[in-house]
Amino acid sequence: xxxxxxxxxxxxxxxxxxxxxxxxxxxxxxxxxxxxxxxxxxxxxxxxxxxxxxxxxxxxxxxxxxx
Numbered sequence: 001x002x003x004x005x006x007x008x009x010x011x012x013x014x015x016x017x018x019x020x021x022x023x024x025x026x027x028x029x030x031x032x033x034x035x036x037x038x039x040x041x042x043x044x045x046x047x048x049x050x051x052x053x054x055x056x057x058x059x060x061x062x063x064x065x066x067x
Contacts, residue, residue: 001062012061014057014058016056016057019049020052025052036045
């Protein structure tokens with residue numbers, strides 16, 4: 001992980017999701033691996049399965065070694 005060009009620090013986050021098997025949904029059928037999408041498109045899809053999911057956002061900071 002690196003900072004953006006000319007940045008000394010940047011904040012990033014992971015959105016981690018676990019889905020209950022009782023949903024009868026295939027997570028990779030909802031989200032195709034390695035296919036980028038906008039945040040709006042992501043949450044439009046995620047809202048269809050969110051009732052069967054637990055999620056957490058893990059935020060962190062990246063600091064340039066030249067800092």
